[in-house]
Amino acid sequence: MSVDSVALTVDLIRCPSVTPEEGGALVLLQDLLGAAGFECTRADRNGISNLFARWGKRGANRSFGFNGHTDVVPVGDAAAWTYDPFGGEIVDGWLWGRGATDMKSGVAAFVAAAIDFVRTTPPDGAVILTITGDEEAAGRDGTRALLDHMAAAGEHMSVCLVGEPTCPERLGDMIKIGRRGSLTCWFSAEGVQGHSAYPHRAKNPLHALVTLLGRLTAEPLDAGTEHFDASTLQITTIDCANPATNVIPARAAATVNIRFNDAHSGVSISNWLIAEAAKAEVETGVKIGLRFDIAGESFLTPPGEFVALVSRAVEAETGVAPSLSTSGGTSDARFVKDHCPVLEFGLVGKTMHQVNERVEVAQITALKRVYSRILADYFA
Numbered sequence: 001m002s003v004d005s006v007a008l009t010v011d012l013i014r015c016p017s018v019t020p021e022e023g024g025a026l027v028l029l030q031d032l033l034g035a036a037g038f039e040c041t042r043a044d045r046n047g048i049s050n051l052f053a054r055w056g057k058r059g060a061n062r063s064f065g066f067n068g069h070t071d072v073v074p075v076g077d078a079a080a081w082t083y084d085p086f087g088g089e090i091v092d093g094w095l096w097g098r099g100a101t102d103m104k105s106g107v108a109a110f111v112a113a114a115i116d117f118v119r120t121t122p123p124d125g126a127v128i129l130t131i132t133g134d135e136e137a138a139g140r141d142g143t144r145a146l147l148d149h150m151a152a153a154g155e156h157m158s159v160c161l162v163g164e165p166t167c168p169e170r171l172g173d174m175i176k177i178g179r180r181g182s183l184t185c186w187f188s189a190e191g192v193q194g195h196s197a198y199p200h201r202a203k204n205p206l207h208a209l210v211t212l213l214g215r216l217t218a219e220p221l222d223a224g225t226e227h228f229d230a231s232t233l234q235i236t237t238i239d240c241a242n243p244a245t246n247v248i249p250a251r252a253a254a255t256v257n258i259r260f261n262d263a264h265s266g267v268s269i270s271n272w273l274i275a276e277a278a279k280a281e282v283e284t285g286v287k288i289g290l291r292f293d294i295a296g297e298s299f300l301t302p303p304g305e306f307v308a309l310v311s312r313a314v315e316a317e318t319g320v321a322p323s324l325s326t327s328g329g330t331s332d333a334r335f336v337k338d339h340c341p342v343l344e345f346g347l348v349g350k351t352m353h354q355v356n357e358r359v360e361v362a363q364i365t366a367l368k369r370v371y372s373r374i375l376a377d378y379f380a
Contacts, residue, residue, distance in 0.1 A: 003112035005368040006095065006361055012104035013088035013097035017070050019137040022049035025070035025104070029111060029131060036115040038129070043149035048141035049133040052149055055118045056126030063126035064378050065157030066114070067143060067336055068107040069135035072099040073353050080355045093361050100359045102352035106163030107131060109364055113371035123379035128157050135332050143332040147339055159306050160342045161374065162333045165349030171363050172318030176344035177307055178227060178300035178326040179334055180259045183269050187212065187277065188289040193250035205252040206240060208286035213238070213254060215276055221260065227300055228261030228326050266294035296334030300326065301341045310343055313373040318366060345370070
């Protein structure tokens with residue numbers, strides 16, 4: 001019997017798997033995949049639940065991989081939802097609930113496609129699923145833990161598809177072939193407190209930060225590259241916790257987030273910020289410290305055989321020729337790219353993370369058809 005991807009999505013939505021809670025979602029998938037002949041292993045780490053599942057032999061000559069997540073962001077104001085965010089209700093052709101778009105529907109569509117595929121057309125090779133419960137948070141113990149488990153166990157994916165919602169307007173209109181890198185920098189400035197009427201007796205840390213931030217934002221980082229838009233730097237906060245209007249504070253802080261293309265690396269961006277902070281420190285006499293978090297480097301899966309295969313399958317099932325994009329934020333593809341070539345394709349993502357997250361039921365069944373064709377074409 002064919003696996004119903006819509007019913008499976010409903011069952012997953014009814015699992016309250018807000019990061020880091022597993023909520024029963026991975027147990028549900030493990031039972032379903034195990035009954036279909038997949039060898040399932042939990043790769044939990046530091047309280048995060050992760051599932052590895054393989055149909056076929058370890059070390060097969062070719063293996064198609066899928067990466068997804070069952071964890072979801074918090075619901076926000078539950079009273080603002082039209083329907084129970086964990087109810088999985090279908091109304092007028094729409095499925096409502098947290099994770100309906102991002103990305104329990106994508107996981108359900110691939111799981112359903114993979115089970116049907118290996119039952120009806122057992123492939124010469126392996127089908128591998130890596131499903132994490134830690135994509136919406138830091139991601140340090142999610143897909144990374146799964147890849148560490150695979151390395152230790154001698155498991156390997158030849159290629160991998162990530163099921164994130166990639167389409168901006170209609171199913172089929174975009175495939176992600178890469179992502180920008182992401183770096184956050186926290187600046188701390190330490191000056192000398194004083195009376196605002198006597199600034200010569202103080203050193204204003206806010207002035208130093210404003211000088212520094214003005215330089216960082218004065219010119220574009222670049223004009224973009226062949227496959228990437230221009231890099232961006234956004235100031236996300238400036239703070240000094242000063243309640244007085246006539247006091248120059250002793251300390252201040254600011255944060256910037258940079259989304260960078262393949263003209264840069266996390267190291268090159270960090271070195272640039274360090275150099276600019278040093279200049280501002282010399283000029284103002286205010287000590288400026290920096291702390292970095294590089295969430296991921298930019299990466300690209302160049303157009304080639306894998307990209308063409310997925311593009312053909314998407315167009316064949318949706319009637320839409322997908323554009324190839326590197327836009328958007330980060331995803332777990334940033335970890336998978338060190339293991340094998342990776343692409344992302346999934347639903348329209350308009351309502352992800354919103355109150356009243358929902359998806360058209362027809363999209364879920366269409367996505368299953370796309371994934372089924374990709375599997376069939378890959379192993380043909």
